[in-house]
Amino acid sequence: MEKRWHIAPADEAAVQTLRDALKIHPVLCRILTQRGITTFTNAKEFFRPQLEALHSPWLMKDMDHAVNRLLKAFSAGEKILVFGDYDVDGTTAVAVMYRFLSTQTQQLDFYIPHRYKEGYGISKAGIDFAKENGFTLVVALDCGIKSIDLIDYANTLEIDFIICDHHLPDEKIPAAVAVLNPKQKDCPYPYKELCGCGVGFKLITALVEKLGLPQSFSYQYLDLVATAIAADIVPITGENRILAFHGLEVANKEPNPGIKALAFLSGAKLPLHIHNLVFMIAPRVNAAGRMDDARKAVQLFVAGTYEEALAYAELLHSDNSDRKEADAAITEEALEMIAQNASWTSRKSTVVYQPHWHKGVVGIVASRLIERHYRPTVVLTESGAYAAGSARSVPGFNLYEAIHACREYLIAYGGHFAAAGLTLSKDNIEAFREKFEAIVSITISDDQLIPELLIDAAIKFKDISPAFYNIIKQMEPFGPENMTPVFIARNVKDAGSKVVKEKHLRFVVQQDGVPLTGIGFNLADKLPIIESGHPFDLVFKIDENEWQGQKSLQLRVEDIRLAEV
Structure with a gap:
């Protein structure tokens, strides 16, 4: 190309x-x-990079509220539920928070929503689980900033939420006890590009200070923070550079047993570099949620021994092998479909659908297709009575706006500039394909169809x-x-x-x-x-x-x- x-x-x-x-x-x-x-x-x-150069966690809006609510929960013996997304950022964030909170209380559990049964972020099923099991405080990581109605629902059940998120907020903020997110308009925190695990880490550093623990106590978790930074494609600047730099040092000297086990199974040689976290550790963690249940990714990172961690790592390694097999097979099939439809090769977009494709890898397949056919790409599969899938863009093209322009054919959609998800009736796939092509054709430049x-x-x-x-x-x-x-x-x-x-x-x-x-x-x-x-x-x-x-x-x-x- x-x-x-x-x-x-x-x-x-x-x-x-x-x-x-x-x-x-x-x-x-x-x-x-x-x-x-x-x-x-x-x-x-x-x-x-010096850890002493990290900003004070108290600069983050609501940090005092979050810390005070957790201290109250410790002293009252309340049950605390750590809730997080099913990707690397979410599962590492949950593991870090769970490991720290377990040094202060045993009234603790964690919850990861099922990718296909509950979807992304805070779920009603998760809140109901908290209620049924007597949890009165939920710490949500890498999600929650848009969960207005669900937080209202939790409030009616007298379940308090502390939200640690890094996604862009809407105008309205959930009515949680504390919302930690440096991207809030009125948050004075100087560095805005933390990942979800990074925001959770700042809460831990504030708690460490308040509890009178040595500042270095929180540094033991930095290898997991670095893994989240690497996997979530956030800028490696400012605080993220400091955290990633020192996190790699921890990963190479005294790694979390889960990191050590995954490094062994993936054949990574020491010293580990950031690319090892991106291409060897992260795919295996993500595979748990893509192919099965991401809960075992957290179990890997909270394991007390290397032997226990290795058992979970082998499950993730197996999930990743299944993911690679599905990814390769679907990519090959999709490329064959494109080759057999001569008119598609002259198009400025790609939309492919097969009902038997695995939902967990359609986003990866979309990226693979862009490597061969450099254009905005949508990969759809069957999801119950509907078609659903993922879309990926080429640099510089606003994918979300193009999909938004096709909303008449969609049941649901969401995403951002470079990636999106969508659901539609199977009967509307062809109509969506034509409308999407029409929109892309009039909005994409010729240069954007040539990789830079x-x-x-x-x-x-x-x-x-x-x-x-x-x-x-x-x-x-x-x-x-x-x-x-x-x-x-x-x-x-x-x-x-x-x-x-x-x-x-x-x-x-x-x-x-x-x-x-x-x-x-x-x-x-x-x-x-x-x-x-x-x-x-x-x-x-x-x-x-x-x-x-x-x-x-x-x-x-x-x-x-x-x-x-």
């Missing part, structure tokens, strides 16, 4: 100022300034050294708003590149006499560019390869094209 290359601009004066302060390679200074790091102090805070490859800076092979790479490694953890740097090298020549495993390219290249090796996954179709004998431009990340105990730098090639003459 052809891509648009875009090299990020930089303020040259700011680059020079930072270079004068840091005395490091100008390319590194360019990347840092692009990420808002323009002074020596900024750089020190970035490269050496964002490049941080141009570099020469001679400047790629172990010392240079060591500074890049210190920019970890990587994630949104601090992605792994992407470079371009111009006028590169082939020195023996070849196709490996039929679809990948093993690069042996040189620039101005400096040789480097690299790997380009799924780039075999670019071989003619290399074989042309002409110089080409290479876009890549810098990686480290280990072979027989020896480490060497290599290129993780993203794309190539003929150099401009």
